[in-house]
Amino acid sequence: MAAVQTDVSDKHGFGIGLSGGAGATVSLRLPGHPMSEPDERLGRLLWNITSLAGLLCDAPITMISQLQGEFDCSERGALTMTAAVALDSGVDHRRQWWRFAGQSSVVCSIADFSLCETAVTTPDRITEIGDLRLDSRCADLAMLKTVPEARFYAAIPLSDQHGELIGTLCVLDRVPRRLTPHQRDGLRLLAQQFMEQLEMHRDMQQLQRQTLTDALTGVGNRRGFDRRLHEEWSRHIRSGAALSLLMIDVDKFKQYNDVYGHPAGDVILNLLCELLRMPLRASDFVARYGGDEFSIILPNTPQAGAQLVVDRIQTMLTTAQWPNCMVTVSVGIATLEPEETCDFATLLARADQAMYLCKRSRREADKRD
Numbered sequence: 001m002a003a004v005q006t007d008v009s010d011k012h013g014f015g016i017g018l019s020g021g022a023g024a025t026v027s028l029r030l031p032g033h034p035m036s037e038p039d040e041r042l043g044r045l046l047w048n049i050t051s052l053a054g055l056l057c058d059a060p061i062t063m064i065s066q067l068q069g070e071f072d073c074s075e076r077g078a079l080t081m082t083a084a085v086a087l088d089s090g091v092d093h094r095r096q097w098w099r100f101a102g103q104s105s106v107v108c109s110i111a112d113f114s115l116c117e118t119a120v121t122t123p124d125r126i127t128e129i130g131d132l133r134l135d136s137r138c139a140d141l142a143m144l145k146t147v148p149e150a151r152f153y154a155a156i157p158l159s160d161q162h163g164e165l166i167g168t169l170c171v172l173d174r175v176p177r178r179l180t181p182h183q184r185d186g187l188r189l190l191a192q193q194f195m196e197q198l199e200m201h202r203d204m205q206q207l208q209r210q211t212l213t214d215a216l217t218g219v220g221n222r223r224g225f226d227r228r229l230h231e232e233w234s235r236h237i238r239s240g241a242a243l244s245l246l247m248i249d250v251d252k253f254k255q256y257n258d259v260y261g262h263p264a265g266d267v268i269l270n271l272l273c274e275l276l277r278m279p280l281r282a283s284d285f286v287a288r289y290g291g292d293e294f295s296i297i298l299p300n301t302p303q304a305g306a307q308l309v310v311d312r313i314q315t316m317l318t319t320a321q322w323p324n325c326m327v328t329v330s331v332g333i334a335t336l337e338p339e340e341t342c343d344f345a346t347l348l349a350r351a352d353q354a355m356y357l358c359k360r361s362r363r364e365a366d367k368r369d
């Protein structure tokens with residue numbers, strides 16, 4: 001399923017593409033930040049809820065306002081859409097997701113939250129402003145720059161299962177009006193439904209993360225590695241950018257376990273993972289391939305760059321403070337240079353082979369010493 005990207009960055013400062021219906025995908029592009037991973041389920045949820053709110057209230061404009069910035073960012077705060085969309089940190093997390101009738105996408109803005117902030121102070125109650133132009137609170141609303149035609153505004157607070165308020169579900173119209181009692185009841189139910197779905201989505205994401213993570217070290221596990229390598233390999237095929245893979249095996253780890261015990265060995269594996277991550281870019285990926293074997297995927301990295309990473313890793317390991325004795329590793333590099341094609345398994349086999357060659361030469365050097 002192809003995601004449709006709607007770039008509204010020039011209008012709102014940053015952009016989001018969100019196609020509608022079954023093909024909904026959320027992906028956010030913030031100035032200076034790479035595209036976050038598309039989140040199709042969340043995209044569909046935002047699309048469906050805003051569409052249903054519009055149909056239910058016969059409103060041409062609907063909006064979900066996320067006011068996470070106003071609430072705590074603790075574990076409970078993680079129930080917000082920001083966590084679900086996995087946005088880059090360090091930016092204002094407050095967002096408004098707009099759905100205009102007749103348009104095939106939801107757009108995201110950070111326009112103005114003052115009305116919604118007022119609305120969340122009345123939990124369980126719908127805030128209704130029959131005519132925005134006649135209401136003194138609305139004279140300087142920046143939101144009216146985004147939707148100058150808006151006359152009517154109604155908002156229901158969105159709260160999670162702990163009662164934490166995270167934002168509002170709003171409907172707007174171009175004519176002054178009121179909601180019917182039936183519409184108010186429906187909007188309340190819709191807000192509850194949205195929060196339940198959002199929390200379920202969060203729980204599913206957490207579970208999914210767990211299935212891709214190694215329980216001991218917290219880096220990717222074999223499943224996570226396979227998935228990521230497949231993604232990066234496909235990206236290489238599409239873009240032709242270089243892709244490098246490192247296979248890393250701890251030297252004489254059996255001996256370490258035998259001498260210092262298995263728990264001490266576990267400490268080493270954890271420490272090693274911390275050190276392996278240090279010289280890497282955010283886009284690189286560390287995984288525990290199995291036992292005492294690790295792998296690092298280096299997207300957009302030619303052979304020379306991969307060698308630089310290996311040199312840095314080796315320097316870090318020699319200078320690190322190890323408990324008991326120094327730990328060394330054997331590393332193999334395999335690179336798919338730009339335009340080079342080779343299948344997925346061959347790349348892995350090449351890295352494995354290079355690692356064994358490295359291990360053999362280390363053993364021979366040991367014997368000579």
Ligand SMILES: Nc1nc2c(ncn2[C@@H]2O[C@H](COP(=O)(O)OP(=O)(O)OP(=O)(O)O)[C@@H](O)[C@H]2O)c(=O)[nH]1
Binds near residue numbers: 264
């Ligand atoms: N502590 C600990 N040890 C593990 C874990 N998983 C695998 N191992 C141990 O890692 C060791 C791997 O040993 P080998 O594959 O024979 O390799 P090695 O002793 O490192 O020898 P070389 O690779 O040839 O230098 C075995 O003793 C495994 O029991 C783990 O989760 N924790």
